[in-house]
Amino acid sequence: MNTLFATSLVFVGCCSNVVFLELLVRDFPGCGNIVTFAQFAFIALEGFIFETNFGRKKPQIPLSNYVIMVTMFFTVSVINNYALNFNIAMPLHMIFRSGSLIANMILGIVILKKRYSMSKYLSIALVSLGIFICTIMSAKQVSVDKGATEEDGVYAFMHWLLGIAMLTFALLMSARMGIFQETLYKKYGKHSKEALFYNHCLPLPGFLLLSTDIYKHAVLFSQSSPVEIPVIGQSMPVMWFYLLMNVITQYVCIRGVFILTTECASLTVTLVVTLRKFLSLIISILYFRNPFTTWHWVGTAVVFLGTLLYTEVWSSVRVAMKGEKAYKKAE
DSSP: OHHHHHHHHHHHHHHHHHHHHHHHHHHOTTTHHHHHHHHHHHHHHHHHHHTSTTTTSOOSSOHHHHHHHHHHHHHHHHHHHHGGGTTOOHHHHHHHHTTHHHHHHHHHHHHSOOOOOHHHHHHHHHHHHHHHHHHHHHHHHHHHHSOSSHHHHHHHHHHHHHHHHHHHHHHHHHHHHHHHHHHHHHHHOOOHHHHHHHHHHTTGGGGGGGHHHHHHHHHHHHTSOEEEOTTTOOEEEHHHHHHHHHHHHHHHHHHHHHHHHHHSOHHHHHHHHHHHHHHHHHHHHHHTTOOOOHHHHHHHHHHHHHHHHHTTHHHHHHHHHHHHHHHHHHO
């Protein structure tokens, strides 16, 4: 029952979150900093109350380790959001971030000296190919659509290329953070909710560096047209409403993932998150009519095929079916 509930939270929360994020980004492409700050502040406040009991509960993992993890987490979050300023369409943003398997494998081989089966290498090749196809197709659209003159087109393409470089850096940094987190859990035990709190609480002073941008967008949000909030009947600027809903749905999504990690095997969690990403992508394309060619669909299909191959979903399904048949024969 908990698994079904958690899965529902992940799909409803994360897919809704994508919708509200795109509503924000379409009107204000540079609003990533205020969105990230709002999410961090909300989750930190919730964790301060319910996880640390108003600061009275001591952390199980030393704070010095959290400082390192938080520095990486803060960097990844800010860069991922800031990349949307560089002509990066939301569907490409989601597809690119689906390449986390590639970064995890590369750093796992380099840092942890891991070795993988041929099926794992094949899956990574598929994910890489899919992302490459989508990236190339998006590059062509930027070159064609963004500039009226050749000079404008070159500038738009270089601007977009910088966004791709930012996404790549964030992808590698996220994988490095995952490896660091894995070593901490092996040493001190798994404390997912504690890590969630400190990952969102400790970076808050860092937003002082972005305070000018955050204030500017807060003013712009306040100047947006008013909208009446359902049930309450009160009105508020529409962009603040979108931000509030984005923060709430982000929290619902994270809570769902947390429950899944405690209730299910990591394979199940990966599968649910992968399917959620695919559904979010479909919503972004259809609802917001984002440009998406046949080759984009091919690239997307290849990315998710590679992801499912990596998680060994097919072999797990076959084993489960064989076990069920054997059980029926025994009866």
